[in-house]
Amino acid sequence: MSYQIRYYVEKFKHNAVILIGEVLGMSKLDPIAEFRSDHVKVRDMLLDLIDAVNKKDATKALEIMIRLDKITGPHFRWEEEALYLVFERFFGRQYLEYLLGVHDRIIKRGRELVEILSKGEITDEQAKTLTDIIRTEVLSHPIECDGIALFAEKLTQEELDKLAESLKKAREEGVPLLEWAEKIKDAARRERGLKAKALA
């Protein structure tokens, strides 16, 4: 077999393996790429949310909040039940508790925002206050959280594989953020011996 034919045969075999894997649902998630891609999506949604609030468009802002609730539910859950625990050996328990505190603060702000937006209008004063809150207490989290990926290359393949599995599970269950916070979060933290730092 000539070199060129052998090259194409190998290429065909390689592509076939990938295709079969995808068809059988075996294709593996890259957990760090997914982690960062969620942050990018959330960043854009938060920028759109700030824009909608500035324009006092309560309907659009509420619609963005619903989408955020959907995407951040499995993301936060996965962080608390798997990802942060794997990274704890780098940043320590105190920082982990701080991150859980940040999650709690975002959930609290999320509930407040939904309540205000559900009234269907945003006053001038609310537009200013809400924009400041979204920037300082919500948008600040994806900025900080994405920085955790700095340690990703220090993880073992086994740890990455486990993270991929737990992310898949959290996404399949797909519990939105506010529902997860109400029904699952506190019990899951207790089970793992975790407590959140109370933030102002």
Ligand SMILES: [Fe+2]
């Ligand atoms: Fe995150």
